[in-house]
Amino acid sequence: MNEAAFDACVDAHADEFLAQLIELCRVPSVAAEGGPAMARAAGLVSSLCRWAGVSADLVPTDGGPPIVLGQAGDGPRRLLIYNHYDVQPPDPLSEWLSPPFEPTVRDGILYARGVADNKGNLVARLAAARAYQETHGRLPLRLTFVLEGEEEVGSPHLDGFARAHADLLRAQEGCIWEAGYKDEDERPAASLGLKGILAVELHARTADVDAHSAAGGLYPNAIWRLTEALSTLRAADGTVLIDGLLDHVRPPTAAQMAMLERLPYDAAAVQRRMGIRGFLGGLTGVPALRRLMFEPTVTINGILGGYTGPGSKTVIPSRAMAKLDIRLVPDLTPELALQLLRDHLARRGFDDVTVIPAEGGLMPARTDPSAPIVGVVLAVLEEVYGVAPNVYPSMAGSGPMYQLCQAYGIPAISIGVGWAHSHTHAPNESVRVADFIAGIKVMGRVYGRFADQVI
Amino acid sequence: MNEAAFDACVDAHADEFLAQLIELCRVPSVAAEGGPAMARAAGLVSSLCRWAGVSADLVPTDGGPPIVLGQAGDGPRRLLIYNHYDVQPPDPLSEWLSPPFEPTVRDGILYARGVADNKGNLVARLAAARAYQETHGRLPLRLTFVLEGEEEVGSPHLDGFARAHADLLRAQEGCIWEAGYKDEDERPAASLGLKGILAVELHARTADVDAHSAAGGLYPNAIWRLTEALSTLRAADGTVLIDGLLDHVRPPTAAQMAMLERLPYDAAAVQRRMGIRGFLGGLTGVPALRRLMFEPTVTINGILGGYTGPGSKTVIPSRAMAKLDIRLVPDLTPELALQLLRDHLARRGFDDVTVIPAEGGLMPARTDPSAPIVGVVLAVLEEVYGVAPNVYPSMAGSGPMYQLCQAYGIPAISIGVGWAHSHTHAPNESVRVADFIAGIKVMGRVYGRFADQVI
Numbered sequence: 001m002n003e004a005a006f007d008a009c010v011d012a013h014a015d016e017f018l019a020q021l022i023e024l025c026r027v028p029s030v031a032a033e034g035g036p037a038m039a040r041a042a043g044l045v046s047s048l049c050r051w052a053g054v055s056a057d058l059v060p061t062d063g064g065p066p067i068v069l070g071q072a073g074d075g076p077r078r079l080l081i082y083n084h085y086d087v088q089p090p091d092p093l094s095e096w097l098s099p100p101f102e103p104t105v106r107d108g109i110l111y112a113r114g115v116a117d118n119k120g121n122l123v124a125r126l127a128a129a130r131a132y133q134e135t136h137g138r139l140p141l142r143l144t145f146v147l148e149g150e151e152e153v154g155s156p157h158l159d160g161f162a163r164a165h166a167d168l169l170r171a172q173e174g175c176i177w178e179a180g181y182k183d184e185d186e187r188p189a190a191s192l193g194l195k196g197i198l199a200v201e202l203h204a205r206t207a208d209v210d211a212h213s214a215a216g217g218l219y220p221n222a223i224w225r226l227t228e229a230l231s232t233l234r235a236a237d238g239t240v241l242i243d244g245l246l247d248h249v250r251p252p253t254a255a256q257m258a259m260l261e262r263l264p265y266d267a268a269a270v271q272r273r274m275g276i277r278g279f280l281g282g283l284t285g286v287p288a289l290r291r292l293m294f295e296p297t298v299t300i301n302g303i304l305g306g307y308t309g310p311g312s313k314t315v316i317p318s319r320a321m322a323k324l325d326i327r328l329v330p331d332l333t334p335e336l337a338l339q340l341l342r343d344h345l346a347r348r349g350f351d352d353v354t355v356i357p358a359e360g361g362l363m364p365a366r367t368d369p370s371a372p373i374v375g376v377v378l379a380v381l382e383e384v385y386g387v388a389p390n391v392y393p394s395m396a397g398s399g400p401m402y403q404l405c406q407a408y409g410i411p412a413i414s415i416g417v418g419w420a421h422s423h424t425h426a427p428n429e430s431v432r433v434a435d436f437i438a439g440i441k442v443m444g445r446v447y448g449r450f451a452d453q454v455i
Numbered sequence: 456m457n458e459a460a461f462d463a464c465v466d467a468h469a470d471e472f473l474a475q476l477i478e479l480c481r482v483p484s485v486a487a488e489g490g491p492a493m494a495r496a497a498g499l500v501s502s503l504c505r506w507a508g509v510s511a512d513l514v515p516t517d518g519g520p521p522i523v524l525g526q527a528g529d530g531p532r533r534l535l536i537y538n539h540y541d542v543q544p545p546d547p548l549s550e551w552l553s554p555p556f557e558p559t560v561r562d563g564i565l566y567a568r569g570v571a572d573n574k575g576n577l578v579a580r581l582a583a584a585r586a587y588q589e590t591h592g593r594l595p596l597r598l599t600f601v602l603e604g605e606e607e608v609g610s611p612h613l614d615g616f617a618r619a620h621a622d623l624l625r626a627q628e629g630c631i632w633e634a635g636y637k638d639e640d641e642r643p644a645a646s647l648g649l650k651g652i653l654a655v656e657l658h659a660r661t662a663d664v665d666a667h668s669a670a671g672g673l674y675p676n677a678i679w680r681l682t683e684a685l686s687t688l689r690a691a692d693g694t695v696l697i698d699g700l701l702d703h704v705r706p707p708t709a710a711q712m713a714m715l716e717r718l719p720y721d722a723a724a725v726q727r728r729m730g731i732r733g734f735l736g737g738l739t740g741v742p743a744l745r746r747l748m749f750e751p752t753v754t755i756n757g758i759l760g761g762y763t764g765p766g767s768k769t770v771i772p773s774r775a776m777a778k779l780d781i782r783l784v785p786d787l788t789p790e791l792a793l794q795l796l797r798d799h800l801a802r803r804g805f806d807d808v809t810v811i812p813a814e815g816g817l818m819p820a821r822t823d824p825s826a827p828i829v830g831v832v833l834a835v836l837e838e839v840y841g842v843a844p845n846v847y848p849s850m851a852g853s854g855p856m857y858q859l860c861q862a863y864g865i866p867a868i869s870i871g872v873g874w875a876h877s878h879t880h881a882p883n884e885s886v887r888v889a890d891f892i893a894g895i896k897v898m899g900r901v902y903g904r905f906a907d908q909v910i
Contacts, residue, residue: 327672
């Protein structure tokens with residue numbers, strides 16, 4: 001491929017590419033809320049595919065938004081691209097400096113819900129296909145785009161999609177996974193795995209009706225019960241206390257520990273940026289990275305019970321609820337973690353606390369670092385950015401990599417256009433415009449190099 | 456007094472008295488919410504006073520609803536009546552069988568928010584003054600009504616009112632306190648004290664922004680922190696664990712323990728009625744009564760943090776909040792309990808958890824059982840109901856008895872028109888219409904007998 005010509009084409013169309021991203025970010029495609037915005041986003045993604053010279057099929061799901069299946073190019077090699085067009089809920093709204101669905105550029109940074117996770121990457125990869133075809137007339141490999149709308153709610157329909165397209169998936173030779181973020185040291189990051197996840201609600205019910213708190217010394221209280229149950233699940237230092245869960249954790253190999261040793265991690269910088277005083281258990285350096293990538297976690301995402309309005313209400317609440325996510329590493333599965341959680345609570349007499357799993361638990365996944373697509377991507381990253389990338393044996397986050405890739409033998413590597421301050425899942429999510437443009441140049445080279453590579 | 460004539464007058468006007476109660480219960484005078492309903496309720500209470508032949512002054516408070524000061528009658532004896540026209544918030548609304556501010560009679564039971572706590576008693580005592588004057592032409596003692604609108608938010612202005620009316624209060628020889636409820640055995644109850652109360656909010660703040668829960672193993676989480684702090688405050692059996700708090704608890708005397716031994720308490724019936732499986736710590740009988748009356752409690756009234764909407768949000772919340780009340784017995788004061796709570800949390804490193812006290816902490820109060828008003832009331836109750844009343848050395852609830860009575864040497868006894876299923880502070884609050892009418896007959900006799908009694 002003529003990389004200089006490709007880069008010139010990208011630079012010439014930079015404003016147009018940014019405009020496409022902004023248009024997509026205007027759609028409030030919050031998967032947890034659903035509604036007409038999901039179909040609107042899917043339609044817009046289809047249009048973007050066609051704009052990029054990629055055929056687009058809307059594959060319906062049973063009750064969810066459609067999966068956009070895009071195909072383009074020709075040649076002996078096959079590369080899968082996975083992204084999602086849904087986003088996290090934007091609240092707390094009051095902390096956004098500009099509205100989450102009114103994309104705004106300030107000082108070269110584009111702010112919008114979903115711009116880093118995951119619309120910036122989705123548009124960059126399509127824009128690279130368009131620029132490649134504009135520069136060279138044709139794509140020299142067969143690209144398959146799987147662009148779903150339920151990643152942020154656990155991808156409940158992706159597994160069914162994958163089973164229905166098993167032959168197509170088995171033919172893929174590599175996958176570019178959804179997202180990546182430059183580290184604090186400004187090096188691009190590439191990740192070779194994901195944690196799994198189990199999301200649950202715990203519901204405590206201790207009486208038929210709320211009662212006057214004068215009886216607070218005698219009557220059970222749903223919030224106290226929920227608090228007591230929660231306090232058995234995790235130590236204050238972050239260690240998971242669910243009976244037996246840690247027995248299923250595969251320890252990192254020596255090679256993986258060596259990868260951790262090479263990674264930069266400025267814990268103090270992260271803490272300053274987030275406004276936090278220290279990490280759980282006082283972890284820093286390699287132990288902090290090990291926890292992020294090789295240890296399960298239990299996080300309370302939300303809690304609600306009783307009277308929370310203005311003033312006081314002296315009541316004993318009969319019901320309370322908490323939302324939790326449990327991040328999983330090999331060899332934990334969502335089913336196993338759910339059973340261990342239920343057994344743990346039952347063993348302690350918490351039969352007044354009901355565990356309700358959310359749909360879409362995810363398996364953990366890991367990619368072999370010697371896979372050809374890994375070598376191509378790492379070389380391209382070093383060339384475009386002028387520095388060696390940081391290679392993570394896993395991300396700390398979760399995604400359906402197992403369902404779409406590992407189950408079909410596809411090695412997957414995750415890269416993207418985010419930066420260290422992208423604030424994913426939080427107010428003021430952002431990408432830098434320059435990173436978005438550089439990400440298009442990375443993807444064009446990946447298409448060209450992977451097509452040429454002899455396996 | 457001619458008690459037969461008085462009773463006939465009450466029976467003849469029963470429908471009118473009930474209609475007055477229903478009209479007052481239509482006003483949503485939720486003190487925690489404030490708003491124009493509070494002034495409307497105060498105005499209606501003034502009208503009720505005049506209807507009852509009681510002069511009424513609206514005594515303004517600094518930022519709160521006015522206190523209605525009612526005066527009637529003449530004679531050497533002086534009796535104070537304390538009630539309140541404010542009510543608890545009605546939520547959860549979905550559990551009401553009829554709307555909380557649309558009073559509804561079903562099967563002889565009147566359902567409305569505030570009908571038991573405390574509007575039924577307020578109206579019964581005024582109705583008794585009206586019927587007494589209609590029957591006998593005049594009231595034979597000097598009645599002073601103090602009818603406030605902030606009892607459910609801790610009576611923040613009653614102390615100032617009391618100080619401003621100290622001479623009037625010092626002249627009082629007894630007080631009929633706000634409320635009472637028949638027990639499960641259908642005997643009327645009379646109470647000789649109240650617990651104090653301290654209401655607080657705990658606010659946890661662990662970061663400047665919410666974060667992606669992928670970092671849940673490292674970043675502090677406001678809900679986890681709040682949960683951890685709460686779990687240090689109380690044992691699962693209900694024992695308060697706040698450092699040093701129990702050191703200030705005055706144990707019951709032998710006489711008080713004897714009163715407990717005489718009280719009926721069908722724990723199983725209470726549990727069936729509330730739909731609960733057992734009391735904290737497995738308490739029943741005298742140990743349960745002792746906890747209700749002689750031990751402090753810590754109750755979580757409400758909790759809120761993070762994402763509580765539909766679906767999942769994989770977020771680490773940076774803020775969380777809980778509302779608690781701490782019930783106090785002699786010799787605990789709200790100020791002391793607040794200091795002990797703050798010291799307890801600070802000692803455990805919870806300096807990311809802020810304790811914000813609500814206005815209107817209340818002192819505990821106890822009445823000497825040998826006071827003349829106690830003897831009059833107990834005799835009247837036995838006569839009207841045909842059974843000896845159950846006498847409680849204290850109620851489990853709280854109220855400003857210390858501020859209004861004990862501080863001025865006034866012995867106070869609490870009785871009222873509630874029943875065992877009144878569901879105060881909960882959905883479907885109620886009184887039986889027959890109990891309301893009987894309560895008017897009780898009060899007429901109390902007025903007559905206390906006027907005649909030689910002290």
